[in-house]
Amino acid sequence: MDSSTPCLSNLRRHTISIILAYLQQQTPSASKQTTTANTPIQPHNRDALSLLITTKRFAYAILPLFRVPRHVCQHYQHKLEDGSCIIIVEKYRFVVLPIQDPVTLLDRLNTKRLRQRILWVAKNTANSKPDTEDVQNSSTCACYHYGRSTDELAFEEWSMMQIHHDAKQNNEIKWKTWPAHLELLRFLDDQYGNMIESSSNLKQRTNQSKRTVQLPSCLLPNMSKANATNTSSGNAFRPGIVLLASYPRSGNTLLRTLLERTTSIVTGSDTRPDRTLSKSLAMQYDLVGEGLVGKATDAGMNKQKKQSSSARLQIRFQTAYDPSLSIVKTHFPERKGWKPVNSSRVLLLIRNPYDSIDSYWNLCCTNTHTTSLDESVYKKYANKFESLARHEIQIWVDFHYYWLDLCEKEGVPLLVVRYEDLVLDPESEMQRVIAFLMEDGDDKSLFDSFWKWRIRHALGKSDNPESQSTTGNTSNLGSYQPRSSSGGILSIGKTLRKDRYSESTLTHMHDVAATVEANRNKNTSKLASIPSINKTKKNQSYETILQKFGYDIYNQNFPENFKHPPPVPTFAGKQSKTPGRVTINKSPEIRSIDDEFGRKMTHWRRGETDNDANPFPTVARRR
Numbered sequence: 001m002d003s004s005t006p007c008l009s010n011l012r013r014h015t016i017s018i019i020l021a022y023l024q025q026q027t028p029s030a031s032k033q034t035t036t037a038n039t040p041i042q043p044h045n046r047d048a049l050s051l052l053i054t055t056k057r058f059a060y061a062i063l064p065l066f067r068v069p070r071h072v073c074q075h076y077q078h079k080l081e082d083g084s085c086i087i088i089v090e091k092y093r094f095v096v097l098p099i100q101d102p103v104t105l106l107d108r109l110n111t112k113r114l115r116q117r118i119l120w121v122a123k124n125t126a127n128s129k130p131d132t133e134d135v136q137n138s139s140t141c142a143c144y145h146y147g148r149s150t151d152e153l154a155f156e157e158w159s160m161m162q163i164h165h166d167a168k169q170n171n172e173i174k175w176k177t178w179p180a181h182l183e184l185l186r187f188l189d190d191q192y193g194n195m196i197e198s199s200s201n202l203k204q205r206t207n208q209s210k211r212t213v214q215l216p217s218c219l220l221p222n223m224s225k226a227n228a229t230n231t232s233s234g235n236a237f238r239p240g241i242v243l244l245a246s247y248p249r250s251g252n253t254l255l256r257t258l259l260e261r262t263t264s265i266v267t268g269s270d271t272r273p274d275r276t277l278s279k280s281l282a283m284q285y286d287l288v289g290e291g292l293v294g295k296a297t298d299a300g301m302n303k304q305k306k307q308s309s310s311a312r313l314q315i316r317f318q319t320a321y322d323p324s325l326s327i328v329k330t331h332f333p334e335r336k337g338w339k340p341v342n343s344s345r346v347l348l349l350i351r352n353p354y355d356s357i358d359s360y361w362n363l364c365c366t367n368t369h370t371t372s373l374d375e376s377v378y379k380k381y382a383n384k385f386e387s388l389a390r391h392e393i394q395i396w397v398d399f400h401y402y403w404l405d406l407c408e409k410e411g412v413p414l415l416v417v418r419y420e421d422l423v424l425d426p427e428s429e430m431q432r433v434i435a436f437l438m439e440d441g442d443d444k445s446l447f448d449s450f451w452k453w454r455i456r457h458a459l460g461k462s463d464n465p466e467s468q469s470t471t472g473n474t475s476n477l478g479s480y481q482p483r484s485s486s487g488g489i490l491s492i493g494k495t496l497r498k499d500r501y502s503e504s505t506l507t508h509m510h511d512v513a514a515t516v517e518a519n520r521n522k523n524t525s526k527l528a529s530i531p532s533i534n535k536t537k538k539n540q541s542y543e544t545i546l547q548k549f550g551y552d553i554y555n556q557n558f559p560e561n562f563k564h565p566p567p568v569p570t571f572a573g574k575q576s577k578t579p580g581r582v583t584i585n586k587s588p589e590i591r592s593i594d595d596e597f598g599r600k601m602t603h604w605r606r607g608e609t610d611n612d613a614n615p616f617p618t619v620a621r622r623r
Contacts, residue, residue: 016062098274102292106187117144158264187266240344243341243346244349251423255422262458268294271331278290332584340585343582347436348400350417356396391597407582415432420550425565
């Protein structure tokens with residue numbers, strides 16, 4: 001057992017779960033025993049338990065994953081040698097974990113991209129055929145260095161990318177830049193992040209190393225201390241976790257993909273990773289950080305005042321499996337995530353309620369991110385859709401006011417990003433986002449040069465800023481093709497152009513926004529000036545949340561007003577000497593427990609589709 005422990009410690013959790021499930025299988029002699037409902041056969045998990053308790057790392061990081069809740073644990077009778085019986089309570093049940101480890105998913109994604117590089121190079125090679133063996137071999141040599149793992153290649157490429165950009169004018173370094181969708185991704189805590197040293201130290205390390213292949217850091221040229229600091233993967237952004245908060249279907253997948261293409265760092269999500277939609281994003285659409293909220297030290301879960309020593313040990317050893325992140329997506333407080341997260345900065349992504357609520361309806365009815373319902377479904381369930389829209393506008397308003405109020409109260413920096421601006425002018429919006437993520441006091445020239453180039457590269461634009469306009473179609477930039485691939489101004493307010501909502505429902509939406517604003521101002525007399533009662537009255541003494549973001553149909557002519565987008569409002573929190581902090585997934589949701597338009601929509605869909613055996617009619621995807 002001792003000799004095998006070092007090998008086992010290098011395995012991922014999913015692989016270990018397969019071994020444990022195999023060890024728990026019954027022996028042939030035990031399988032022949034008869035059993036009754038009152039005396040089930042005792043599981044053969046002794047070998048698996050013996051394997052896990054050999055090291056603290058297994059005992060504290062792996063064993064808790066298989067703990068059986070009290071309300072479902074079983075009791076077994078065990079006969080002793082003297083004939084007496086004892087009752088054994090099942091505490092652990094070893095099964096194969098339903099999801100792969102994020103590190104494994106990232107390795108697979110990077111390997112797939114290396115293969116795509118080979119095909120891309122072969123396709124663009126003049127007078128060559130991709131299927132020939134000679135072309136394949138030459139393409140492989142041009143795509144990556146032999147003898148390295150994908151995480152080593154990812155670190156090497158990112159480090160050399162910035163050095164190459166800084167020295168590009170002098171032509172000192174030649175380094176190939178791949179299209180953004182073929183670049184390798186990495187986690188924030190890259191194990192090679194601290195390998196940038198002086199040339200003499202690198203040579204000494206290489207001589208002492210037993211590796212036959214040089215470490216990636218040995219390929220880096222001599223650099224000054226300042227350049228070495230800027231090249232480190234973790235020093236470009238502020239420490240800690242930044243929350244990407246959004247109401248469902250507001251474009252967070254698009255923004256996450258653009259961030260990953262710009263920074264080459266995986267983004268996380270507080271959604272439970274074994275859910276169907278989460279697995280779809282991780283397995284099909286390359287968002288391998290689903291379910292990751294960062295290490296316990298990053299998320300702030302280790303700063304509880306009263307914490308047992310076993311809990312501290314568990315957090316310590318779990319960090320061996322949970323990589324660090326800088327950005328975590330959340331829908332809280334619309335719904336709770338599976339782990340609490342602390343953050344000192346918030347990105348609030350907002351989208352007009354008409355499109356986001358309609359997209360939420362499609363998500364609930366199809367259980368997918370990309371499938372669109374047929375018009376017959378809208379007609380058949382018109383009352384259900386209208387009820388959902390009238391209910392969800394209240395959730396939409398409460399969600400955004402929750403974050404505006406919380407960040408102001410706690411003194412947490414907040415950046416509001418409108419989905420419409422991200423679609424119409426992605427380059428300018430990404431510059432705002434990256435500037436918000438960067439460290440205070442960073443060299444502005446570094447941002448103006450390197451990060452502006454990275455943003456244009458992520459958007460698929462050339463190095464020449466004047467070669468293309470700043471606006472464009474973003475429908476091909478996300479991890480998946482959106483339901484509406486028209487792009488530009490036509491993708492904004494598309495549900496209004498399709499007359500998805502009745503006039504009474506649109507009036508109700510504005511009524512809700514006005515009522516909430518009046519209640520916040522503690523002046524009910526202002527209800528007389530709500531847009532539904534006097535739609536032509538534009539000189540209101542206050543602004544509803546729809547008007548603050550330019551989404552008012554009657555007073556601001558949405559969506560036509562986004563041909564010349566209104567300014568984005570700024571929200572400044574209170575000034576404090578100590579940085580503020582917010583915690584999510586601990587307080588209650590803004591939805592009630594019996595909300596029929598929350599998670600209960602899953603039960604409604606299954607009831608209407610014979611448990612998804614006869615799904616709702618959908619529209620064929622345009623290619």
